[in-house]
Amino acid sequence: MNSKRSLIGRTAAVAAAGAAALVLAACGGGGDSSAGHDGHSMKSPSASASASQGQHNAADVTFAKGMIPHHRQAIEMADLALSRAESVEVKKLAGDIKKAQDPEIKTLSGWLTSWGEEVPAEGATDHSMHGGGGMMTAEEMRQLKESSGKAFDTAFMEMMIKHHEGAVEMAEAEQTDGVYAPAKEMAGRIITSQSAEIEQMNKLLGKN
The missing domain is CATH 1.20.5 (Single alpha-helices involved in coiled-coils or other helix-helix interfaces)
Incomplete structure (x- = not known):
């Protein structure tokens, strides 16, 4: 058993x-x-x-919200150059800046709208909004508007170099921290084009 x-x-x-x-x-x-x-x-x-359409994160939103007023101010400066600049090269540069950045504002605004985010209002160019970014102060913009001829050309290029450097920094931050592929691609184009324009302006100023 x-x-x-x-x-x-x-x-x-x-x-x-x-x-x-x-x-x-x-x-x-x-x-x-x-x-x-x-x-x-x-x-x-x-x-x-959703992933195929492209995910986004806070860095992408910051990039778009910061770059819109940044581009708007660059276009405002370019418009001044088109009517006040003495140098043909400066006028052409201003035209190139406006041609490149105006469509990007529309694209950035479209992204924010699709993400349910608020698009910065027209005139919202206060440099404190996004940590500086090379934005001109109201006083600097006033001085530029009161300049003309060769003095304008010099002031415009010196300010635009600073402005572009700020945009490049913002674009580099987007490439590092962002996840939305189209925004990262735009950031890459901004870095390439504006770095080239910085070099061009430095040459025109006799700094290279």
């Missing part, structure tokens, strides 16, 4: 061990499958669609 019970016990133990082995095998061999199911639960079709 004891031996029969012992046999039954051993059989049960073997069966339990076999079941445990099957469970372990399922966990080990099916790990990828299980992870896949977990992955699907974490990444639903709607989440995947």
Whole structure:
């Protein structure tokens, strides 16, 4: 009787061990499958669609909200140069700045709207809004408006170099901290184009 019970016990133990082995095998061999199911639960079709459209984060919002008033002020300065500058090169530069930045304002505004964020109001060019960023103060803008001829050209380029340097810093921060691919791409274009314009203005000022 004891031996029969012992046999039954051993059989049960073997069966339990076999079941445990099957469970372990399922966990080990099916790990990828299980992870896949977990992955699907974490990444639903709607989440995947959202990812394909492009996720954004706080850095992307900061970039867009900061760059809009920054670009607006650059265009305001460029408009002054188109009517007041003496140098043909400065007038052409001003035209290039306006041509590049005006469409970017529209794009940045569209992103903010699609994200449910508020677009900075017209005239919101207070440099304190986004930590400076090379923005001109009201006094600097007044001085520029009161200049003309060669004095205007010099003041415009010196201010625009500072302005561009601020934009490049903002764009570099976006490339480092942002996640929205189109914003990072725009940041790359800003870095390339405005760095080239900084070099051009330095040459015109005789600093290179």
